[in-house]
Amino acid sequence: MARVELRDVVKRFGKTVAVDHVSLEINDKEFFILLGPSGCGKTTTLRLVAGLEYPDEGSILIDGEDVTYSEPKDRNVAMVFQNYALYPNMSVYDNIAFPLKIRKKQLGITDDEIRKSVTEVARLLRIEDLLNRKPSQLSGGQQQRVALARALVRRPKIWLMDEPLSNLDALLRIAMRAELKRLQKELGITTIYVTHDQAEAMSMADRIAVMNKGRVIQVGDPKEVFLEPRHVFVATFLGSPPMNIIECVIEAIDNGLLLSCPGFTKEIKGVSSDEVDGVKGKVYLGIRPEFISISKSPLPGTIKGVVYVVEPLGTENIVSVNIIGDIIVKVKVGSDINVNTGETIYLYPDWKRISIFDSDTGKLLTRITKQLREEYTEEAMV
């Protein structure tokens, strides 16, 4: 049982606010990922949970107990560092045994028991043969496993991981993702994992917190943050390529609103301008490249464009389409669809999947988005 709670936590370094009023709840046995660009405060948040930094405001609770200002050693957490941080002067065995050895009295364990635990965890991570080596004699992947073993050996309540896979080469990284996730589920250790790699986050997390500039922008399971971005930042940070963002103008018309975008307009019925007070003017229309289809002939409701460039990615192609002026929309289509640069084509967005964001705050305009999507759900049913 291990729940972690951050309540309105603030951490400043001099004048910069590294963590800005962050509140999070991480459930027992959950694989929780902090995702964001470098400098977004995700690592600092993790270090606050570890006790390597103390917050300026707010509190941190582990299983309901306030640990805001406790020493790391009193929190029963284990951490895996980006550079593994193995003790270079000790053998692999001593590295793994270190957390147990220094708690020997406290835990009341014998050398034999330590040996047993180390052997066991080494077997689990398949590094039994490396126990007598020094860290400098290991490959990156092996060091990684030793670091994991060291973090596992005393069965901590919480596992903290700071980009543990970022120094591995691409293939190994993907293999380790699966293994880490399996290990975490098998042992049922609550895990907080920091990464800037969205693919990693998508494939491993139970839930993701997307962070930017010290704030948590959105928390949700991978599907949710991908399909239902609540902020233009999330929309553009996730996905590859990220969501297309088109600057449009919204204005009130009879019985609804009119969305005028470069190259096309859209009526949104059933919302009055009162309900969306203050959003008259510029908005961002977001459509994921995955949710746009291509047609070679004009159909009703399609948007005309010219193929600008085609990037083949094996099973898929990413087609950049120039709609009007210098506005480019990216579309992900199957590689069987053949289009050529310069060709005129017609885009058909899946309106059920679009999002509309406020251009000032970047936040999702929930009401308008919902209404627009519903219209098409209805339309489809008709």
Place this chain on the structure above:
Amino acid sequence: MKRRIMLFKPSVIISNLAAWIIAFIWLLPFIGLFMTSTRPFEEVVLKGWWSIIGDYTIKNYIEVLKNQQYDLYTGFKNSLIVALPSTVMPLIIAAMAAYAFSRFSFIMKNLLFILILVIMAIPQQTMVIPLFFLLKSMGLLDKLLGVILIHSSWGIAWITFFMKNYFSMLPRDVEEAARVDGASYATIFFKIILPISIPAIAAAAAIQFTWVWADFFFALIFLYSPENMVITQKVVAIKGQYHIDWGLLSAGSILAMIPPIIIYAALQKYYLRGMVGWVTGKG
């Protein structure tokens, strides 16, 4: 191909020639000293030490070591008794202080650091008068222990500066891993930081030992009984007021420089890196 062309360029030839001539000139006094110490003095005076034909003898060495008038054996022993603890003690104490300077924030940190830098620059002459009376009142005047305490304290400043620069370059995550693993700062310092700082410790130890061994001024002020004198005092004493027996003096000089030269030869890499780190702050 490229190497060969380089070899015959005039600038390269001149560089090689000049460098080796300088190296030879710089070595010459040592050769002279060694020759003088191993040849009967009459021959040296007559033919010069550079004439290699003739008798060789270790009589001079035996004389300076054994003869009660010179007694370099005692000086050598005393120098070791002083230099070893005066190397180990300040190293540990200064490394601890350096760790605090590089990792913790505390009040008066900047002030204390400036103090360390100032002490590094101050001449020994500024301390000896009150120290003389302090040691006297502590009963440590003309005692090796008194000199050990002074050398140890004196060494703390530069070793703190030196080790702080080294610690500041060490990655922090290893220590943080240890903290999360449950280690206290004392455990981290003694079990992790010190073992991984062996290159810097070796450099600091080599230099501190050499300096303490070489010290003459403190010894001159604080040690005056023949049985408590260190080797530098003993060697200078071989030189008489009017007549100099170069055979004995050169033998004594060579004995006095053997330990630092052995240390330099054994730890040359660390020694030179230490020298650079000492002055530039880039260990």
Place this chain on the structure above:
Amino acid sequence: MAQKNKAYRSIRLREFKRAYSFLLPAMILLAIFVIYPIIGTIIISFEGESSLTLDNYIAVLTEKSPSKALILTDNIGKTPPWGALVHNIVWIAIHVPVTTFLGLILAYALVHVYGRSIVKSLVFLSMVIPMVVGGLIIRFIFDAQVGVIPRLFSLIGLEGLSRTWTAYPQTALFSLIIGSIWLWLGFSLTIHSAAVDSIPKSFIEAARIDGASELQIFRHIVAPSVWPATLTVMVMTLLWDLKIFDIVYAATQGGPGGSSTVLAYVMWLYFARALDYGKAAATAVILTILTLIAASYMIRRSLRGG
């Protein structure tokens, strides 16, 4: 909120205790054996018959006896009439530029030299030996009976320079200064060599491809790149020259006739020979002030560096 402050204060206290538990041994030793004596010396230097005065400083600076004079001796006519402070300045004026420049050129020349690490080690050897031994070696190489240099001059027939240099007031100081170049070049070479090694190879190669001569490369690329190291060498050499003592004691005892005294040696004479602690302290403080002025560059740079 009050509780929060309390928690925060307890962290600060924890950090304070932790920091000072690491600092304490060093602070105790420094306080007793370094700081207390430094303050003591300053106080002694101002102590007069009854109150604090500048008498010691005035006496020390106007002293005329050849062995203890700092500025001018009453020895006018016979030998150079200068005192210890002037000797230090002459020493610095010759030793600092020669050692610095020689070390710099040699460091660059060594780039092309086969067995460069051996050359470096040999030149550095004189840095490792005790300085009193260095002083004795200076005495040795300038000795009329066994030394190389007087013998060389006697071959050319220069009478004045074929005798024991350290025994004559005209040559004593210069023999020490020349000897100190031999002793200290290794330092200049080592620091410069480390700096030369850290110049990116591509800089020099690019210049060479552009047709620059070795001299041009040295002047326009090497010398400016290693300037911080050169400055360091100059300051450290200057500090060493100010504090010089062992060499003088071993080679000349400040003589003959006070012609090779230096500040530190005069301080020792006041302290150990004259037992005049006030004047000894005043001399030490003058020496300290000069050192701190010279060292202020290093201190400021170290503070900037973190």
